[in-house]
Amino acid sequence: MSDSPEPPPGWASSWIPDGAPPEGQRAAFRRIAAAVRRMNELLLDSRLPEADLLDAAAAAEALAARFENGPRNRPHWGFGEPANSGNPRAHFESSPLSGLGNPVAPPLALAVENGEVIGRVTFTRPYEGPPGHCHGGFVAAAFDEVLGLTQSMTGRTGMTGTLVVRYRKPTPLYREVRFTGRVDRVDGRKIFTSATLHDGEILCAEAEAIFVQVDFDRLRRLAEQA
Numbered sequence: 001m002s003d004s005p006e007p008p009p010g011w012a013s014s015w016i017p018d019g020a021p022p023e024g025q026r027a028a029f030r031r032i033a034a035a036v037r038r039m040n041e042l043l044l045d046s047r048l049p050e051a052d053l054l055d056a057a058a059a060a061e062a063l064a065a066r067f068e069n070g071p072r073n074r075p076h077w078g079f080g081e082p083a084n085s086g087n088p089r090a091h092f093e094s095s096p097l098s099g100l101g102n103p104v105a106p107p108l109a110l111a112v113e114n115g116e117v118i119g120r121v122t123f124t125r126p127y128e129g130p131p132g133h134c135h136g137g138f139v140a141a142a143f144d145e146v147l148g149l150t151q152s153m154t155g156r157t158g159m160t161g162t163l164v165v166r167y168r169k170p171t172p173l174y175r176e177v178r179f180t181g182r183v184d185r186v187d188g189r190k191i192f193t194s195a196t197l198h199d200g201e202i203l204c205a206e207a208e209a210i211f212v213q214v215d216f217d218r219l220r221r222l223a224e225q226a
Contacts, residue, residue, distance in 0.1 A: 026077075026093070029101040036103035044125045077101075083148030083158050083211060088112050090152070097145035108142055108179075110149050117153070117195075119146045119179035123171065133170035140165045142179060143195055143207040150181035151191040151211040158191055158211035171197065171204045189213040 048056070077093045079085045085092075093101040098108040098119075108121040121142065129135030144163055151158055171177060181195035191211040197204045 026101070029093070033099075033101050033103040033105075037105075037107075040103070040126045041124045044128075081148050082110070082145065082152050083160060085152050085157065087155075088117075088149055088152050095145065097142055106138075106142075108145060110146065112149075112153065115153075115182070117146055117150045117179075117181040119181070120176055121179075122176045123173050125173065128173060130170055133172055136165075136167060139167070139171055139197065139205055140207075143197070143205070144209065146179040146181040146195050147193045147207065147209040148211070150183055150193045150195065151209075153183060154186060154191055156191060156211075156213045157215075158213045161190070161210040161212040163207060163209045165205055165207045167205045169199070169202055169204045172199055175199060177204065 046053075077091055079090055079092055080094050080096070080099075082088070082090065082092060082095075082098075093099050096102055096104045097106070098110055099105045100107055106121045106123055106127065108119050110117060110119050112118075119142065123134040123138065127134050127138045129137070140163065143165055144160055147163070148158075148160070177197060177199045179195055179197050181193060184192040184194055186192070189212055191213065192208075193211065194206070194208045196206045
């Protein structure tokens, strides 16, 4: 099997805003995340004997203890999801879908091209639902990420109000698939978006979402008062 997929060359360098983590530290976090991501994939396909599995478990527990006993509560770098940023070039290092510093992420590579958001991803074994294909819940989550970035092209900060996904064909594992998202219209605080998911020329799924503009500064102030 090949290594976990990475975004195309030049993608990351164009998405690092002011306030991003130091270059060396960011690279180290991404390296660890990629290793854990790879481990998740290999673990699900392993036929190691019990003794080897127990040795690996002990090593994993020791590594977890090293993090647990080390400094904690580091500041968040950027946003956990694109919809809340209001900026399609914001920083999403910890996103569970596109964050290269998050081992849960596939990761989904996002870019803005000709007024649309293009997402490219190769789902692997940890995301399996039907045999050999991606779990529909991860497809829906990826749509939410793609459309969250799409709505941020309006310059607004919003949250998902509704997300409707129509599954047309199973989404395969170990093949790069492509999401395409677009803004359909804006009506007051509501931002209407839509997207498709293709495996080559095959339409796997399509989605529509309504995002609602939110004043996050006001919500933060209310939370602090509470």
